[in-house]
Amino acid sequence: MYHKILVAVDKSDMSQSVFEQGIFLAKAADAELMLLHVLSPLEDPYLSPVFTQPDTMYPSLQAAPIDSYMREWEELKQQRLDWLRLLSDTAIHAGVKTGFTQNLGDAGRIICEVARNWPADLIIVGRRGRVGISEFLLGSVSNYVLHHSPCSILTVQGRIPPTTDTDLI
Numbered sequence: 001m002y003h004k005i006l007v008a009v010d011k012s013d014m015s016q017s018v019f020e021q022g023i024f025l026a027k028a029a030d031a032e033l034m035l036l037h038v039l040s041p042l043e044d045p046y047l048s049p050v051f052t053q054p055d056t057m058y059p060s061l062q063a064a065p066i067d068s069y070m071r072e073w074e075e076l077k078q079q080r081l082d083w084l085r086l087l088s089d090t091a092i093h094a095g096v097k098t099g100f101t102q103n104l105g106d107a108g109r110i111i112c113e114v115a116r117n118w119p120a121d122l123i124i125v126g127r128r129g130r131v132g133i134s135e136f137l138l139g140s141v142s143n144y145v146l147h148h149s150p151c152s153i154l155t156v157q158g159r160i161p162p163t164t165d166t167d168l169i
């Protein structure tokens with residue numbers, strides 16, 4: 001049976017289903033829950049890699065726009081922490097021992113790393129249903145986790161978009 005369940009959440013439409021599955025399984029197994037949100041600098045609306053070391057790429061970049069962007073980044077991080085705290089409170093009120101963490105980096109790698117270090121018995125992650133070229137170009141967090149996880153995985157399937165012939169190329 002599961003004792004420690006890692007639930008990877010983001011702000012997508014399917015995140016609520018992933019969260020609800022986590023609560024359901026944790027209550028059924030009397031398990032502890034860890035909510036994980038990963039801020040990825042390579043995905044919108046997150047921090048652009050250009051702003052991590054702007055002087056090396058664009059020495060003439062003005063400080064004011066960078067400062068403004070960095071303030072927005074700090075606000076986004078705080079908003080996501082507040083959201084995680086709200087989810088955690090919801091799970092605790094449902095009777096589940098719950099913690100949360102927010103990390104920066106590549107989502108698939110971070111999920112596996114947290115699962116290994118915590119150590120989780122189960123990872124619950126959403127799957128958007130990307131196929132073909134869109135999966136190749138955009139990557140798949142759930143696919144990475146499936147192949148690199150140190151424990152069992154439950155994928156929660158999102159709405160699968162209709163495929164076209166070009167998606168399968």
